[in-house]
Structure formats: C-alpha cells, structure tokens
Amino acid sequence: MTRLRHAALAAALAGSLVAAGCGSGFDDNGSTTTQQSAGPADLKIMIASSGDAETKAVQDAAAQWATSSGSKATVTPAQDIVQQLGQALAGSTPPDVFYVDAARFADYASVGALEPYAQGLDGVDSFLPNLRQSFTYQDKLYCLPKDTSTLALQINTDLWTKAGLTDADIPTSWEQLRTTAAKIKAKNITPLAIGDTRDRVGAFLVQAGGYWVSPDGKQATGDTAQNVEALTYVQGLLKDGLAKYPKALDTGWAGEAFGKGKVAMTIEGNWIKGALNADFPDIKYTVKELPAGPKGKGTLSFTQCWGIAAKSQFKQQAVAFVQAMTSAEQQLSFSKAFGVMPSRQDAQATYQQQNPSDAPFVAGAQYAQGPVNAPKMDSVLADLDAGLQGLQGGDPKALLQRFDKNAKTALGG
Amino acid sequence: MAGIRGNERPAGWLFVAPAVLILGLFMLLPILMALWVSLTRWNGQGSPFTGSVPFAGLDNYTKLFTDEGLARQDFMTSIRNNAYYVLLVVPIQTVLALALALVVNNRLLKGKGFFRTAFYFPSVTSSVAISVVFLFMFANGGAINAILAVFGIDGPQWFSDPRGLVHLFFDTPPSFLTEHSLFGLSWWDWLAGPSVAMCAIIALVIWTTSGTFMVMFLAALQNVPVQLEEAGLIDGASAWQRLRHIILPQLRPTTFLVVTLGLIGTWQVFDQIYVMSQGNPAKTTLTPAFLSYRTAFRDFDYGTGAAISFVLFLIIVVLTLVQRRLTRERN
Numbered sequence A: 001m002t003r004l005r006h007a008a009l010a011a012a013l014a015g016s017l018v019a020a021g022c023g024s025g026f027d028d029n030g031s032t033t034t035q036q037s038a039g040p041a042d043l044k045i046m047i048a049s050s051g052d053a054e055t056k057a058v059q060d061a062a063a064q065w066a067t068s069s070g071s072k073a074t075v076t077p078a079q080d081i082v083q084q085l086g087q088a089l090a091g092s093t094p095p096d097v098f099y100v101d102a103a104r105f106a107d108y109a110s111v112g113a114l115e116p117y118a119q120g121l122d123g124v125d126s127f128l129p130n131l132r133q134s135f136t137y138q139d140k141l142y143c144l145p146k147d148t149s150t151l152a153l154q155i156n157t158d159l160w161t162k163a164g165l166t167d168a169d170i171p172t173s174w175e176q177l178r179t180t181a182a183k184i185k186a187k188n189i190t191p192l193a194i195g196d197t198r199d200r201v202g203a204f205l206v207q208a209g210g211y212w213v214s215p216d217g218k219q220a221t222g223d224t225a226q227n228v229e230a231l232t233y234v235q236g237l238l239k240d241g242l243a244k245y246p247k248a249l250d251t252g253w254a255g256e257a258f259g260k261g262k263v264a265m266t267i268e269g270n271w272i273k274g275a276l277n278a279d280f281p282d283i284k285y286t287v288k289e290l291p292a293g294p295k296g297k298g299t300l301s302f303t304q305c306w307g308i309a310a311k312s313q314f315k316q317q318a319v320a321f322v323q324a325m326t327s328a329e330q331q332l333s334f335s336k337a338f339g340v341m342p343s344r345q346d347a348q349a350t351y352q353q354q355n356p357s358d359a360p361f362v363a364g365a366q367y368a369q370g371p372v373n374a375p376k377m378d379s380v381l382a383d384l385d386a387g388l389q390g391l392q393g394g395d396p397k398a399l400l401q402r403f404d405k406n407a408k409t410a411l412g413g
Numbered sequence B: 001m002a003g004i005r006g007n008e009r010p011a012g013w014l015f016v017a018p019a020v021l022i023l024g025l026f027m028l029l030p031i032l033m034a035l036w037v038s039l040t041r042w043n044g045q046g047s048p049f050t051g052s053v054p055f056a057g058l059d060n061y062t063k064l065f066t067d068e069g070l071a072r073q074d075f076m077t078s079i080r081n082n083a084y085y086v087l088l089v090v091p092i093q094t095v096l097a098l099a100l101a102l103v104v105n106n107r108l109l110k111g112k113g114f115f116r117t118a119f120y121f122p123s124v125t126s127s128v129a130i131s132v133v134f135l136f137m138f139a140n141g142g143a144i145n146a147i148l149a150v151f152g153i154d155g156p157q158w159f160s161d162p163r164g165l166v167h168l169f170f171d172t173p174p175s176f177l178t179e180h181s182l183f184g185l186s187w188w189d190w191l192a193g194p195s196v197a198m199c200a201i202i203a204l205v206i207w208t209t210s211g212t213f214m215v216m217f218l219a220a221l222q223n224v225p226v227q228l229e230e231a232g233l234i235d236g237a238s239a240w241q242r243l244r245h246i247i248l249p250q251l252r253p254t255t256f257l258v259v260t261l262g263l264i265g266t267w268q269v270f271d272q273i274y275v276m277s278q279g280n281p282a283k284t285t286l287t288p289a290f291l292s293y294r295t296a297f298r299d300f301d302y303g304t305g306a307a308i309s310f311v312l313f314l315i316i317v318v319l320t321l322v323q324r325r326l327t328r329e330r331n
Helices: A002-026 A052-069 A081-090 A102-110 A129-134 A157-162 A174-186 A198-207 A225-239 A254-259 A271-279 A315-325 A328-338 A345-354 A356-367 A378-389 A396-412 B008-037 B059-065 B070-105 B112-124 B127-137 B143-150 B165-169 B175-179 B196-223 B226-234 B239-250 B252-267 B271-276 B288-297 B302-330
Strands: A042-047 A072-077 A097-101 A144-156 A190-193 A263-269 A285-288 A299-308
Touching (some): A042 A052, A042 A081, A052 A315, A052 A328, A097 A315, A129 A299, A144 A315, A144 A328, A144 A356, A174 A225, A174 A263, A190 A254, A198 A225, A198 A299, A254 A263, A263 A271, A328 A345, A345 A356, A378 A396, B059 B070, B070 B112, B070 B196, B070 B288, B070 B302, B112 B196, B127 B196, B127 B271, B165 B196, B226 B239, B252 B302, B288 B302
Parallel strands (some): A190 A263
Antiparallel strands (some): A144 A263, A144 A299
C-alpha cells in the first residue's frame, strides 16, 4: 500500500516536472531575440489612456502610421498598466511599445525591460531638458517623452471677488500666498486645497531650493534646511486652516474640491482643465504660475514616455513609430484631441498660441522638476506620502529624516 | 493485497486522476513555483526558472523579521492591522451570524423568507459594489456622520484619520511603551488599535459575511431535533439554559467551521482594502495580502512579495491548528 502511495507521489511529481518542462516554453531568450530590422512589422502598443479621446487619437495616429509604413500596429488601452506590463514582462511577451510613467521609469530601466533607443537618436535635443532628465538612467536616455504637464495655481474668480480680492492680490510669493489666504479665510472661505502627496507638496521643496533626491537620483537629500523650511511653511498653512487636504474637504482630490466651489485656490496640473470641463462646466477660474519661494519659482512636471521593450522583435520599426508619434505636428494634434502639453520645445510655442490660457503651465515646463527617478523607491515614497498625510501634527524634520533613512536603504541596495 | 478486490486500487487512482491532475497543475504546481520565487531575487523579467535568476536563499524571509528597515516595518504594521481586524471581525461575525440564525429559525417569526433573503443579501452582492457604497456612507459628510450628528456626536474623518482607536483615547503615551520596541515597531505602535478607517472596513465585512455564516448556522439548527428542546422545556430549563446547554453543544462542529473559515478569510482580506483605502491613511489599513501584491507588482520585488504570502499562509495554518486543538480539548 505504501509502495503504491509512493508510486502515485512519484507520478504526480513526474507530472509536475513535465508541466515545468512545458513551462520553459516561456524561457528567457532575451539576449538572442531575433531582430527583424526591415520590412513590415506587427507592433503591439499598450497605452495607459486617460480616456476615450486619448485612446481614439492614438489609435487613429497608429493606423495612419501603419498604412504609410506598411506595418501593422495594434493599440490596446490598459486597465492597470503596471500590473499588465508586469505580467507581460514576466512572461517574456511584452508589448513592443508602451507608456512608461516617469515615476515608474527607473524601475523598468533598472531591471533591463527597456531598450535605451533614445540615446543618441537624431533630434532628441528638441525635447525639454528636464523631461529628458526624467527618462535618463545611469547616464543613458531611454525613451522619448510623450507629453508633459506641470502644476500651477488655479483661482476661482467668483470666490476671489466675493472675498473682495482683485488681480493685485494674486500671490507671487510665499508671503503673499499667506496674507491672501488669510484674507480669504476671514471671509469664511477655505483658501487653498492641496493634494496630500509628494506630487503636490514637493513643489514647495523646489521653490525653497531643495528636493527629495539629488538630480541624478542617486542620493537621498531629504533632511536639508531648505526642505525643512518648505515643509514647515506648508505645515503652517495647514495648522492655520489656510490650506486643507482634499480628504478633509470630503473630496477625492483637490480638483474636485475646487470644482465644487469649496476652495478659492488649488494647485493642480493641466489635467484639471479637462476634469473641470467634464464635471463642473460652470466654474469660472483662472490659472497662474505657482508663487515663488525663497529660491525662486518652482513647480513639478509629470510625464510619460514611449518605452520600447528590450525584448521587442521589431525595435527599428518601433523607433520609427515612436518618432512618428512624437513629431511636433503629431504632438500638437494629440494636444488638440485630449489636452496635453507637447514635450518638444519647438511645439510649445505653437501650443501656447493655440491655448493662451495655458501660458502658466507652459512657463512652468521650463523650470519644472521631474518625479523621483530612482528604482525601488515606490514603497519608500508611499511611506513618505503616509508621513505627509500626517504633516499637520507631525515633525517636518523627523519626517525627512525617516525618508532619508528608508531611501538610503533602497538606493544603496 | 491480491484479494478479490485487489484491482480496485489502480481503478480508483484512474478515477481520481483528472481531479489530481487539475489540482496538481493549477494549485500544487503554482504554489511550488511561488515558493521557488520567494527564494530568489527575480525581478519579473523573463522566466524565474533559469540559471540567470539570482538565488537569495532565505534573505527574503529574514528581511521581514530580522533586518531593520522599511520592509520589516511595513510587514509588521500590516500584521498588526490585520490582527486587530481578525480580533474584531471573527468573534463579532460569529455571534451575529448565530443570533441571526436563531431569529430566522424561530417558529413564531412571520415572513421568514423575507428575513432570510434580507440577511443573506449582502453576501451575494459584489464586494466591490458594497465597498463603494460604504465609501459614500462613511464620507465626512456622509450618512454615518449625519446620523452621528443627530445625537450631537462630531463624527471622525473616517478615511483620513490615521490614529488608532486606543491612541484616540490616550493622547500621551507612557514612556515605557515608546522606549521598547518589537520587530521595529514600538509597543505603543503595536497597541494602537485599529484606525477609524479600519473600523469602517471591519463594519463592512461583518455586515457582508455574517449572512453567509448565518446560512450555515441555520442549516445546523434545523438538524437539532425538536425533542431535545422539548425535553429541556419539560425539565424546566430557561430559554438561556436551553441555548447554552442544549443548542450550542449541538452546533459545535458548525461553530468550528464558521470560526475556521472566518479566520482564513479575515487573514486574507484584500479586495475591500484594494477598493477602499489602498493601505491609507498612513498605512493603517495595510494588510499582508495587499502588501504582498504591492511589493511584487509595484516594486518588482517578486521574491519578497511571495515570501510575505508564504508567511501569511503559515500564520493561517498555525492559527487554524491552535484553534482545532482548543476546541478539541473541551470535548
């Protein structure tokens, strides 16, 4: 009887070995991927679409490129691109071209998922330098930025006049932001809604002359006098009720609080335009550059790039596709279709002419700071966000020291 | 072996072969693969079963317990959160399910069908849909806070207040609690209690799952012979005595099942966290299952992610065994 049980166990094990053998069908042969350099390609493109408008615009552009080049191009909008890409990369069948968010870029680059095709590519100089920096890992430019958005100050003009303020009160410095906010609060209006993440509060760090990490993304620079000054300033706004986090205003994000008319000002990016149009079409507002801090103007930029998989079979055709998608003309047509800012300097002037009200965003793109572009930082940054959520009652210096400690472990290892 | 029934064994194996194959292929094999991944530093590129994947030994496990750092702190925070969650959910949902079952089993109750459906309804509704409805109810200006306001209570900011319940009542920690720490969290942090956000999730889960367990208790109650209760009545036992000494002992196997399923389900809580809070505010709703997902798919640290899920698996197995031992000793 025991012998039979052993035989059964052996059979089961053998079965699983056979299955594992089949499993090696998805074997790692990345280094020897056969390249089809010329001729028609069958490109798979995965995008993290902001909505139907973007999906359709990219699909149309891809179809146009496919006809002119004689290749096939299939655009798939992802539900959750991080997870879907993770699965595709693990199975060695990644899409040829996909969106890579600047905040996630270093993770992909450090594990060798991305082809550094943009290094030395003709015409990369026409892309904004700080965006190129966002997609540089170990001195190599990996991919071309698709578009960009920056943070600016939105002002609800109705509440502004209700609080008895004029254009002269529009804050251009931290001191003015405080005094103006105090005037608004005196009229029982919440002055400012600001998102409780590093992606909003970080702008104050840039204005104070600091940032979470060094420009090359190799060192944590949290605990500096500049950063402490910035966080103490934001903490002061929160403590005095001059600024509130969206959750305290019962909203999902600052744009919603602004759209509902709960606050006079907010700090959000280009996307707020489309969101307000769709959800709160009646609100009247104007956009200004963020107030300057002790070290001058500063804002944050957000961007995605057209990544090409290191394991793609059609790298050359993929590069041609990306170049077609990032031409000045194509970027302008994308910005018309779904309201993003071009990532090329030579397209930005035209963009500003077409969208004069976006001037503060365009201006911000010149001096903006990109997201933290170091690998393995996601949980460290999530921890930082947890700290920022409790900033009002917390200790800025301790918060920054904690970040430094965690980031050092992540960056060192 | 070679009796008249000697040939039955191979035939038996033949009959169960499809089930063994399917379970082996889709359960046992993936579990073994995940176990292997938890011993490597696989970064999610290509197959984890090649020589080029660095072998980490037990590093991924020691990182969770002995190495000082964010990984251990996050893991211990998630264990703490989930422990409070289990401590509150399992007893309450078991007692509530039993109470509901006793109510709808009552022969005097009218409209039984209606109540059975009503109590069971939350269990058959999608947990994502319920989570979203609860998000609205627990909004700062939502229904719950409006009801609290009627009684003059200023409701909390449910999903943005990171303080634990215990911390809410004792503002200043005694120094001996903050000075000592265990696994990277101070005693004061361990004793924080569930945050108000976690309490909202606890309320949701109790509400949804007690219906399922009610059905189990109900089935068991209907198997209790009426004669037993009548005998108790004749002997002059009060209603409470009949419940305590006649019905509850009869329900012991079901209670064991309900508590076991409750323990397993609560340690694995994921979808409510994913939909409602993603671990926020300030990590007070982080659970091992969600942390495992985040570590693997956000940080590309598949090894640690898999290690977390195996530790979770061990916790569940050990607790179930302990619980079995406890209920058996009383027999």
